[in-house]
Amino acid sequence: MKQTEFTFTLPHGYVDGDGNVHREGVMRMATANDEIAPLRDPRVRSNPGYLVTILLSRVVTRLGDLTIVTPKTMEDLFAGDMAYLQDLYQRINHNGHNRVTVICPHCQEAFDVELSNSGG
Numbered sequence: 001m002k003q004t005e006f007t008f009t010l011p012h013g014y015v016d017g018d019g020n021v022h023r024e025g026v027m028r029m030a031t032a033n034d035e036i037a038p039l040r041d042p043r044v045r046s047n048p049g050y051l052v053t054i055l056l057s058r059v060v061t062r063l064g065d066l067t068i069v070t071p072k073t074m075e076d077l078f079a080g081d082m083a084y085l086q087d088l089y090q091r092i093n094h095n096g097h098n099r100v101t102v103i104c105p106h107c108q109e110a111f112d113v114e115l116s117n118s119g120g
Contacts, residue, residue: 004029005061006092008085013080014063024062027085030093035057043071056085 005028013023038044038054053074059078060069103109 006088008088009086010063010077010081014073014077014079014081016066016103020064021094022066025062025063025112027092028061030059032054052082052086056082056089060085061090091113 003116005026008025008027010023010025013021015021034055036060038051039089041050041054043050044054050071053071057069057071060074061067063069063073066073
């Protein structure tokens with residue numbers, strides 16, 4: 001069975017209104033609709049940079065104790081966490097997995113490494 005959900009740990013964590021820090025989460029692979037629907041959103045039409053905020057709020061299905069992740073949640077992330085999620089999104093949706101190819105600095109042999117999804 002194909003893996004469609006990926007766990008992650010944010011480098012800093014989302015701090016909610018009560019001061020609780022949420023670092024562990026789940027991101028699912030995006031559907032075509034996840035990428036198309038935000039283009040109709042007026043916030044994206046007025047500011048194309050907002051696309052990633054809405055897109056990530058659609059595919060992050062859990063963040064700590066939060067089971068509903070909204071664009072506002074994404075807006076309140078630290079910049080490093082947002083960059084981390086964007087990178088994870090690219091890896092799992094463009095590669096279909098969370099592996100990267102690396103080259104051994106000693107023997108120059110190429111091999112795949114599964115990334116841990118822990119931010120840091």
